[in-house]
Every structure is written in C-alpha cells, then in structure tokens.
Amino acid sequence: MQNWYHIIPKNTGISSYVWIIFCLLPFFFIFRSSSVIEITVGIFVILLFFLSYRLSFISNSKLVYLWVSIEMSISIVMTILFGYVYFSLFLAFFIGNIANKAGFLSLYIVHLTTTIAATVIIFFTNNESLFPQLPFIFVCVLGVALLPFTIRYRNKQHRLEEQLENANEKISQLMVIEERERIARDLHDTLGQKLSMIGLKSDLARKLIPVKPEAAINEIHDIRQTARTALKEVREMVSNMRGAKVEDELLRVQQLLSAAEMEFRFEGKQALDHTPLLVENVLSMCLKEAVTNIVKHSNATWCRVIIKQSLNEVFIQVEDNGEGMPKGASSFKGNGLQGMRERLEFVNGSLEIQSNNGTILNIRVPNVVQQNEQEGSV
Structure with missing residues (x-):
C-alpha cells in the first residue's frame, strides 16, 4: 500500500510545506495566462502529471518508464510554455528511488539533459519574466x-x-539455540552416566538384600555417594551459568553511548551488595533495554544512570535529554517497556516513566539482603 509521501516526497532534506508550494505553484503560473484555452490545457496537464506520478510509484512493470516519459514531457512543456520548472524536482525524487542501476542512470541523464535544455530555451525566449525567479531556478x-x-x-x-538488524536478530536466535544445546550436552554428560549407575546399583541392591544384606548395604552407600557427586556437579555447572551483573552491564552501556556519541553520566555505586543473582540479572536486562531505547529513539545528547541501594530497595534511574515519549502513548507499550515491567513484576519490582523534555525511568526492586542474611545464620 502506497503512502501520501509518494506524492509529496519524504526525507529529501526539504520540508513538506515546500513540496506543497511546488504542487500549488503551477496553477499560479497558468492563471497568469490570458487565454482560457491555455488555462484549460495547463490545468489538464497538471492533473495528468500528478496522475502519471502516482501511477509510476504503484506500477511494478515496464510501464514505469512510460509514466516517467509522460512526466518528463509534461515538465518540459510546463517549463517552456509557462516557465514552471519545479516539476523536475518531483521527477528527480522518483528517479532516485529506482533500484535498477541501468534504468536509474538512463533516466537521470535524460532528465538532467532535458531540464537544462528547457531552462536554456526559456532564458532565450522569455528572459524578463524569469529574472525574478532566477535563484530558484538555479x-x-x-x-x-x-x-x-x-x-x-x-x-x-x-x-x-534493515539487513544488519535482521542479521543481528538471527545471530541472537542462533546464540540462544547454541546455549540451549550446550546446556543439554552438559546435563547429559553430568547426569546421564550418574543416573545410569544409580539405576544399575539400585537393581543390584534389590537383588542382594535377600541373599547378601551386607553387600546390599554397600551398594546403597555407593548409590548415595554417586547421588551426592551428581548433585555437586550440577551445582557447579549452574554456578558457571552466571547471569549479567549490573557492574558489567554499566561498562557495556558506557561503550554503547560512546559509540552513539552521547555523554554518559553516572551517580552512585556500580556494584550491588548481596543482591540475588536473579534480581541482578533482571536489573541488568532492564538497564540494557532502557539505554538501547535512548540510543535508538530519543535523539539525546547525554544519558544519566543513578543507582542507589538502601535497606528497603534497589533503585535505578535512567534519564536522558531527548525528545521524550509521544503524547497520548501508553506508558508501557512499545520499545520493550512492557517486557521490562513484566520482568520487574517477576521479582516484585516496579517501573515508573516520566516524559517531559526528555525521559526518566525509575526502576525499583525490594532489597532482600536482610532476609538472605537471616537465612544464612539459621
């Protein structure tokens, strides 16, 4: 489905209001003519130009070159008869959107040549009337x-x-799959042999109980030792699967902001004291998401991160001086904010957003240090 800016070009470095003026100006040039026939023909030619311009965008075949040829002809006629040269800008925009290199170069050369030729002709034939708009024509x-x-x-x-973004998404998916496969291999190598041994020794102990009770007791002791060994290996494996810490994430945040040419400001203490790994992992993910949103959407020049840890809570504030969130937008929709809130709710945390001359994200998670210390002393 085609959008409005296929008639009024977008992202050309010229305001949309200027393009609207270019659309209305030809009527002014035409109504300067005294002949009713000239005015009627001029209006018909203008409408035909915009119709061809629209069709050139929605056509997916060789008809595109037909519509462009009609537009070039109309542009030349409007330039020579009425001194209106600005249709050539619409054509220049469309030619820039042609993907085929040969077609782009061909139309570019023809359009540039005909525009210069038509401009030279009207200077020799109607120089006085064009003198006031000479800078605009140039x-x-x-x-x-x-x-x-x-x-x-x-x-x-x-x-x-877009290709880079798609490639990064695929890499992330492959990394997740690779990590899952690695965990599966580690679990298989760690538990597979031990569980098989426990099963075999259990069957052997069951058979030995009526015949040799002492041998059965020894097998049961072996089963217990094997289970302890397996549990120890699983704990070591889980401890090696360390989540992201806030201190490490701050280094990556600083690198990201530096690459985006934004100033990084920090207040507080980087390392959290006695915070559970799950909570710290959630905070790190939220911090990463917040700063990524700032880099992508805010157009800010600086970002400030404040971290405070009290007896009751861990508080993280992420602030920028960017454009802020659009008015009327929901506080927790889009840009990963919904995912941030869901992660924080999992650890009884909360997310608050303030958007006025920038954006402020307040992240709060209850501090469980005292509870952990009490559990450790029991």
Whole structure:
C-alpha cells in the first residue's frame, strides 16, 4: 500500500510545506495566462502529471518508464510554455528511488539533459519574466543534479540497516539455540552416566538384600555417594551459568553511548551488595533495554544512570535529554517497556516513566539482603 509521501516526497532534506508550494505553484503560473484555452490545457496537464506520478510509484512493470516519459514531457512543456520548472524536482525524487542501476542512470541523464535544455530555451525566449525567479531556478537545476543520488544512497543505507538488524536478530536466535544445546550436552554428560549407575546399583541392591544384606548395604552407600557427586556437579555447572551483573552491564552501556556519541553520566555505586543473582540479572536486562531505547529513539545528547541501594530497595534511574515519549502513548507499550515491567513484576519490582523534555525511568526492586542474611545464620 502506497503512502501520501509518494506524492509529496519524504526525507529529501526539504520540508513538506515546500513540496506543497511546488504542487500549488503551477496553477499560479497558468492563471497568469490570458487565454482560457491555455488555462484549460495547463490545468489538464497538471492533473495528468500528478496522475502519471502516482501511477509510476504503484506500477511494478515496464510501464514505469512510460509514466516517467509522460512526466518528463509534461515538465518540459510546463517549463517552456509557462516557465514552471519545479516539476523536475518531483521527477528527480522518483528517479532516485529506482533500484535498477541501468534504468536509474538512463533516466537521470535524460532528465538532467532535458531540464537544462528547457531552462536554456526559456532564458532565450522569455528572459524578463524569469529574472525574478532566477535563484530558484538555479537551485532547482542543482536539485535535479544532486537529489537522485542523495535519495538512492539514502535508500541503500536504509536497506543495509534493515539487513544488519535482521542479521543481528538471527545471530541472537542462533546464540540462544547454541546455549540451549550446550546446556543439554552438559546435563547429559553430568547426569546421564550418574543416573545410569544409580539405576544399575539400585537393581543390584534389590537383588542382594535377600541373599547378601551386607553387600546390599554397600551398594546403597555407593548409590548415595554417586547421588551426592551428581548433585555437586550440577551445582557447579549452574554456578558457571552466571547471569549479567549490573557492574558489567554499566561498562557495556558506557561503550554503547560512546559509540552513539552521547555523554554518559553516572551517580552512585556500580556494584550491588548481596543482591540475588536473579534480581541482578533482571536489573541488568532492564538497564540494557532502557539505554538501547535512548540510543535508538530519543535523539539525546547525554544519558544519566543513578543507582542507589538502601535497606528497603534497589533503585535505578535512567534519564536522558531527548525528545521524550509521544503524547497520548501508553506508558508501557512499545520499545520493550512492557517486557521490562513484566520482568520487574517477576521479582516484585516496579517501573515508573516520566516524559517531559526528555525521559526518566525509575526502576525499583525490594532489597532482600536482610532476609538472605537471616537465612544464612539459621
């Protein structure tokens, strides 16, 4: 489905209001004519141009070149008869969106040549009336020369960014799959042999109880020792699967902001004291998500992170001086905010958002240090 900006070009470095003026100006040039026939023909030509311009965007075949040819002809007629050269900017924008390199270069050369030729002709035939708009005509011809390449390279950059984003998503998925397979292999290697041994020794002990009770007791002791060994190995394996710590995440945040040319400001203590690994992992993920949103969406120049740990709670504040959240937007929809709230709710935490001349995210999680210390003393 095509959008409105296929008529009024978007992201060309020129305001949409200027393009609206370009759409309305041809009527002013036409109504300067005294002949009713000239006015009627001029209005018909304008409507035909915009119809062809629209069809050139929605056509997916060789008809595109037909519509562009009609648009070029209309642009030349409007330039020579009425002195209106600004249709050439619409054509320059469309030519920049042509993906085929041969088609792009062909249309670019033809359009630039015909525009310059038509401009030279009207200077020799109608110089006095065009003298007031001479600077605008010069800018228009310069736009015809530069705008197609600007649009083409911008579109290419957008495609590369999309491909890079898709590649990063695939890499993340592959990393998750690889981690799952690694965990499965470790569990198999750690528990597979031990559980098989426990099963065999259990069967042997059951058979020995009526015949040799002492031998059965020895087998039961072996089963117990094997189970303890397996439990120890599982605990060691789980302890090696360490989650992300806030202190380590702050280093990555600083690197990310530095790459985005944003100033990083920090207040508080980086390392959390006696915080459970699950809680710290959740806080690290929320911090990462918050800063990633700032880099992607805020257009900020600095980001400040404040970390405070009290007896009652762990408090993290992430602030920026960017554009803030759109008015009327839900506080917890979009940009991963819903996922952040769900993670925090899992550890009885909360998320608050303030958006005014920037955005402030307040993350609070109950502190369980005292409870852990009491459990450890029992």
